[in-house]
Amino acid sequence: xxxxxxxxxxxxxxxxxxxxxxxxxxxxxxxxxxxxxxxxxxxxxxxxxxxxxxxxxxxxxxxxxxxxxxxxxxxxxxxxxxxxxxxxxxxxxxx
Numbered sequence: 001x002x003x004x005x006x007x008x009x010x011x012x013x014x015x016x017x018x019x020x021x022x023x024x025x026x027x028x029x030x031x032x033x034x035x036x037x038x039x040x041x042x043x044x045x046x047x048x049x050x051x052x053x054x055x056x057x058x059x060x061x062x063x064x065x066x067x068x069x070x071x072x073x074x075x076x077x078x079x080x081x082x083x084x085x086x087x088x089x090x091x092x093x094x095x
Contacts, residue, residue: 012094013092015090017087017088017089017090018077020084020086025076028075028077033072033073034070034094035067035092035095036069037092038068038070038092039064040065040088040090041063041064041089043061044086045085046061046081046084046086047088051076052076055077061086
């Protein structure tokens with residue numbers, strides 16, 4: 001007996017960039033953006049990632065971090081070095 005598997009594709013592609021303008025933590029999106037898969041690319045200077053009160057995960061220049069099933073509005077970024085104004089790009093798939 002053959003088993004049929006139905007593969008469903010969903011979601012539009014999400015892409016956006018953010019350049020830090022100060023040394024405060026900031027979230028990438030201010031409203032809910034539900035993503036199935038996400039790739040975060042730190043493009044210019046090292047950044048810290050985390051939640052609003054714990055932006056502690058270091059990501060170096062040129063490095064990437066991947067997530068699955070995340071509300072992008074809950075992810076915060078901060079310059080790892082004061083005054084560096086890091087740039088982040090995100091590519092993902094909307095839920």
